[in-house]
Amino acid sequence: MRAKNLxxxxxxxxxxxxxxxxxxxxxxxxxxxxxxSAALVAAGLLIFLFR
Structure with missing residues (x-):
């Protein structure tokens, strides 16, 4: 599962x-x-929320 997240x-x-x-x-x-900057913040939030 970790590899899939990475x-x-x-x-x-x-x-x-x-x-x-x-x-x-x-x-x-x-x-x-x-x-x-907005795209990077949004990508970070998506990774954080769906982890």
Whole structure:
């Protein structure tokens, strides 16, 4: 069960990182920082709540 949780957490991190890279092409830097920070906080909350 622990391996499944680690894989899920790694998947969320990869999706958040890939989404951040994708957004760099479309958003100005200041807005990008806010969006990426919110995505990381949301990913952390999801991992914490569903653990």
């Amino acid at each position: 894989c899920r957490a790694a998947g969320v991190v990869v999706i958040a990182f890939g989404g951040g890279i994708l957004l760099t092409f479309f958003l100005p830097v200041h807005l990008l920082i806010i969006v990426e």
